[in-house]
Amino acid sequence: MAVSLMLSMMDVSLVLVVSVALRLAGAAYSLTILYRSGDRRFGFLTVMLALMASRQVWTAQTTTTGLEELPGLIVSLLAVATVHYLSAYVEEETRIKTQLREVNKELHSFRKAVEHAGHAIFLTDTDGTIEYANPAIESVTGYDPGEVIGENPSLWKSGEHDESFYDDLWTTITNGEVWDGEIINEHRNGELRWVDMTIAPINDDTGAVDRYVAVDTDITERKERELHICEQNERLKHLNDTNEVLREVNQRLVQADTREEVERATCEQFAATDLYDAAWIATRNMVNSAIRARTHAGIDDDVLEGVVEAVIDGDKTPVDRALSQGVTAVTRTPADGDCIAPDDSEATLAIPLTYRDVCYGALVVHAADLEALDTIDHSVLDELGKTIAYAINAVESKRSLVTDKVTAITFRMADDDGPLFKLAAALDCKLQLERLSVGSNGDSVEYFTVQGADADAISDYVSESADIAAAQVISERDDATVFRFVISNASVVTTFADQGCVIRSVSADKEGGEVTAELPQVADVRTVVEAVRNRHSNADLVAQRERERATETRGEFRADVEERLTDRQLEALRTAHLSGYFGWPRETNGEEVADLMDISQSTFLQHLRAGERKLFEAMFDYEPVSVSEVESTADL
Numbered sequence: 001m002a003v004s005l006m007l008s009m010m011d012v013s014l015v016l017v018v019s020v021a022l023r024l025a026g027a028a029y030s031l032t033i034l035y036r037s038g039d040r041r042f043g044f045l046t047v048m049l050a051l052m053a054s055r056q057v058w059t060a061q062t063t064t065t066g067l068e069e070l071p072g073l074i075v076s077l078l079a080v081a082t083v084h085y086l087s088a089y090v091e092e093e094t095r096i097k098t099q100l101r102e103v104n105k106e107l108h109s110f111r112k113a114v115e116h117a118g119h120a121i122f123l124t125d126t127d128g129t130i131e132y133a134n135p136a137i138e139s140v141t142g143y144d145p146g147e148v149i150g151e152n153p154s155l156w157k158s159g160e161h162d163e164s165f166y167d168d169l170w171t172t173i174t175n176g177e178v179w180d181g182e183i184i185n186e187h188r189n190g191e192l193r194w195v196d197m198t199i200a201p202i203n204d205d206t207g208a209v210d211r212y213v214a215v216d217t218d219i220t221e222r223k224e225r226e227l228h229i230c231e232q233n234e235r236l237k238h239l240n241d242t243n244e245v246l247r248e249v250n251q252r253l254v255q256a257d258t259r260e261e262v263e264r265a266t267c268e269q270f271a272a273t274d275l276y277d278a279a280w281i282a283t284r285n286m287v288n289s290a291i292r293a294r295t296h297a298g299i300d301d302d303v304l305e306g307v308v309e310a311v312i313d314g315d316k317t318p319v320d321r322a323l324s325q326g327v328t329a330v331t332r333t334p335a336d337g338d339c340i341a342p343d344d345s346e347a348t349l350a351i352p353l354t355y356r357d358v359c360y361g362a363l364v365v366h367a368a369d370l371e372a373l374d375t376i377d378h379s380v381l382d383e384l385g386k387t388i389a390y391a392i393n394a395v396e397s398k399r400s401l402v403t404d405k406v407t408a409i410t411f412r413m414a415d416d417d418g419p420l421f422k423l424a425a426a427l428d429c430k431l432q433l434e435r436l437s438v439g440s441n442g443d444s445v446e447y448f449t450v451q452g453a454d455a456d457a458i459s460d461y462v463s464e465s466a467d468i469a470a471a472q473v474i475s476e477r478d479d480a481t482v483f484r485f486v487i488s489n490a491s492v493v494t495t496f497a498d499q500g501c502v503i504r505s506v507s508a509d510k511e512g513g514e515v516t517a518e519l520p521q522v523a524d525v526r527t528v529v530e531a532v533r534n535r536h537s538n539a540d541l542v543a544q545r546e547r548e549r550a551t552e553t554r555g556e557f558r559a560d561v562e563e564r565l566t567d568r569q570l571e572a573l574r575t576a577h578l579s580g581y582f583g584w585p586r587e588t589n590g591e592e593v594a595d596l597m598d599i600s601q602s603t604f605l606q607h608l609r610a611g612e613r614k615l616f617e618a619m620f621d622y623e624p625v626s627v628s629e630v631e632s633t634a635d636l
Contacts, residue, residue, distance in 0.1 A: 022076035023053035030083045039090050045083055052079070120216040123202075126209060128152050140195060140218045142188025153214070158186040173199050173212055182219070194223035250387065259360075262391045263295040266363060271298025276367050280304060282319050282350070283361035291319060294361065322350035322362035328381045351381050355389035356498040358531040363388060396500070396520070406518040407525060408504065408545045413513045414538035418492040419467035420448065420485065424508035426461060429453035431513070433506035434482060436493060443469060444491040446506075451480045458483065495535045499528045514542075561618050569611035571597065572604055 027049035034042035052075070120140040122133035129152060133145040141148070141156045148155065161184065172179040179199045187193050196217045204210040249269045256262040263281045270279035278298035282291050296304050318329030330349050347367045353360040363385065415425035424431050429452035437445040450458065455473050462471040462485075469486040476482075487493070492515055496503055501517040519528055525544065532539045562570060575596055580587025594604035 019076040020053050020057060022080050023049045026076070026080040026083050027053065029080065029087075033083070033087045033090070037090050037094065041086065041090075042083070045079070045086070049079055049083075052076070120214075120218075122148065122153075122214055122216075124153070124212045124214070126211065128154075128212075131211065137216075140193070140216050141185065156185040156187070158184045158192055160184040160192065169199070173201050174209065176201050176203070176209060182223070185216075193218055194220045249384070256391060256395060258395055259392050260295065262388065262395060263361075264297070266388055267295050267297035270363075270365050276365050278304075278366045280307075280364050281353075281361050282308075282323065282364050284323060291323065299366070318348055318350035319362055319364055322352040322364075323359065326352045326354050326359060328352065328385065349381070351385040353385050353389040353392065355386055355393050356531070358389070358393070358499060358527050360389045360392045360527060393500070406502075406520055406547060408516060408518050408543075408547060409501075409525065409528070409541060410514055410516045410543040411532060412540045412542045413492065413508075413515060413536065415510070415512045417512070417536040417538050418490055419465060419487055420446070420506075421492075421508045421513050423458070423461055423465070423468070424513065425510050427453040427457055428510045431506075431508040433503070436503060439486055444487040444494050446485045446487060446491070446493060447474065447482060448485060448506075449480045449482050455481055455483075490535070492532075492536060492539075495532055496528075499531050501528060512538075557618070561615055564614040564618060565611055566607075568607045569614070572607035573611045573615070576608060 027046050030042045030046040030049060033039070034046055120134065120137040122137055123131045125131060129150060130148050133148050135145055137143065137145055137148060143155065169179050169181075178201075179197075181197065183195050183197050185193050185195050196219045197214060199212055199214045201209040202211045202213055249266050256265055267279040267281065270276045276298070278296065280296035280299065281294040283294055284291060291308060293304055293308050299307070318331045321327055321329040328349070328351050330347060332347050349365040349367065351363040351365070353363060413421055415421050420431055423429075429450055431448045431450055434447040434449055436447070439445045455476070458471055458481075462468045467487065467489040469488040470484075471486075472484040474482040474484050493503055493506065496515070496517045499519065501519045504516045504518055506515050507513050519525070529541055565573070572593075576582060576593050579593055579596060581590070581593050590605055590608075591601045594601040597604060
């Protein structure tokens with residue numbers, strides 16, 4: 001059958017043969033592309049070309065063909081061309097689909113990355129309206145992504161930045177540049193958050209800005225750490241500067257010889273630094289207790305006058321608290337400027353100058369920066385105040401040693417102003433001071449002659465007293481007994497001694513008593529009076545007198561002792577001393593010294609004991625000083 005078909009086709013015209021061949025080739029070409037691409041359109045073309053070829057073959061077998069098959073040939077050419085161009089189109093389409101799949105894959109990965117990013121990312125149009133926001137926007141702003149779509153980023157504007165800040169931001173991004181910086185936003189819960197923000201413009205095909213993309217990162221914790229470190233560094237700098245001032249103050253205090261030098265050195269050192277504007281010493285006036293300035297530095301006299309007036313008129317100012325309550329006080333300058341400080345100062349510091357319950361005034365310091373004062377521990381300032389007060393006390397004590405004039409002050413004491421006043425009131429007896437000493441543990445040891453009370457009554461009272469540690473009978477006479485009292489608390493003698501005073505007499509009876517003490521004329525009487533009243537609230541100053549200090553030379557003391565002794569007593573003391581009788585161990589005994597004096601041992605001991613008694617009387621017995629007293633007119 002195939003042979004007969006070939007023979008019959010040989011009779012067909014060349015046009016028909018070419019047309020059929022083209023259609024068969026196109027069918028094969030289409031079938032090949034169908035196999036390679038799987039595009040069903042080529043299956044349709046394959047079937048169509050195969051049918052067209054079959055029709056032409058059938059036509060050739062049934063009719064005679066010629067040029068009338070020329071249109072069929074053209075159709076065959078167009079069909080093959082259609083397969084070819086469709087093949088090219090399919091290949092381009094496949095390539096584009098492949099690219100689209102890759103792009104979609106990249107876009108999917110990018111979207112996934114944006115959705116899961118730890119940074120808040122959002123897109124806005126050119127007006128700033130948010131078009132897209134990833135889920136992380138909630139962690140930075142507190143708002144859900146759906147809540148911010150259609151809103152403006154001003155939704156979380158904090159108000160911490162001025163308008164120039166935002167003008168600069170918009171100018172940058174509208175010019176097509178990237179803005180990168182830190183901004184403070186307000187979280188939905190009202191908290192302020194530090195945000196590291198980057199805003200970049202997105203351009204269209206023409207290069208014009210089409211929208212903006214913003215990437216925000218919450219850096220609040222990191223920023224707070226940085227600010228804390230900066231604050232610590234600043235505080236450390238202030239502290240170092242202040243410590244340097246304190247060191248300089250301490251060095252100059254050591255070199256000062258007068259109270260004025262101590263106060264001037266302190267004020268000058270504070271005023272000479274950048275941290276502090278001015279310093280001055282405040283005390284109270286002796287007459288009306290008004291606050292006044294003793295020394296100042298870094299502040300003009302007229303300005304200081306206004307500051308002092310503000311202190312006087314002010315209620316509970318730091319200066320008043322330092323002087324009245326003995327506490328270090330700091331206050332900030334009010335915005336209206338009505339403050340006890342120069343105009344440029346932000347804060348005022350007042351440090352009490354107190355040593356052993358005595359207030360020598362207050363150091364007032366004005367600072368341009370409150371942090372300069374906040375960085376210093378108040379315990380350091382308190383210690384500085386004590387150091388300055390100690391320096392003042394030391395220079396005044398030093399001056400008291402070289403002055404011949406003294407001030408005698410007499411206080412009337414109530415029955416509860418000291419342990420022995422309480423004892424006299426409780427037992428209705430009289431006490432008179434004989435001499436003073438200090439025990440091994442620092443307690444005050446006081447020898448008193450007691451009249452009107454027997455030893456047993458005093459011993460029973462002392463056993464119940466918390467202020468008297470011990471009472472011992474030293475000697476008994478017909479009408480009086482000498483006691484040795486160890487006072488462990490609230491002794492009036494200790495109060496005066498702490499102020500550098502010399503006790504001249506102490507007496508007590510059932511109504512209270514009196515204390516007379518001497519202090520150098522250069523000393524501040526008011527300071528002593530305040531110290532006594534601070535410890536003994538009922539003490540009342542009843543007299544103040546000035547006199548020349550009574551002095552006794554070594555030769556005068558020796559002449560007085562020799563005048564008291566008999567020749568035999570003086571010989572006994574001298575022989576015993578020179579022979580080593582008072583050494584330990586003794587070089588000679590009483591019998592050997594008596595042989596040296598050619599007297600009996602009992603006679604030697606009699607002279608020796610009498611001589612020792614007179615010597616000790618000259619050393620320890622108090623004899624009232626006869627003075628030419630001048631009444632003071634100062635009203636304390």
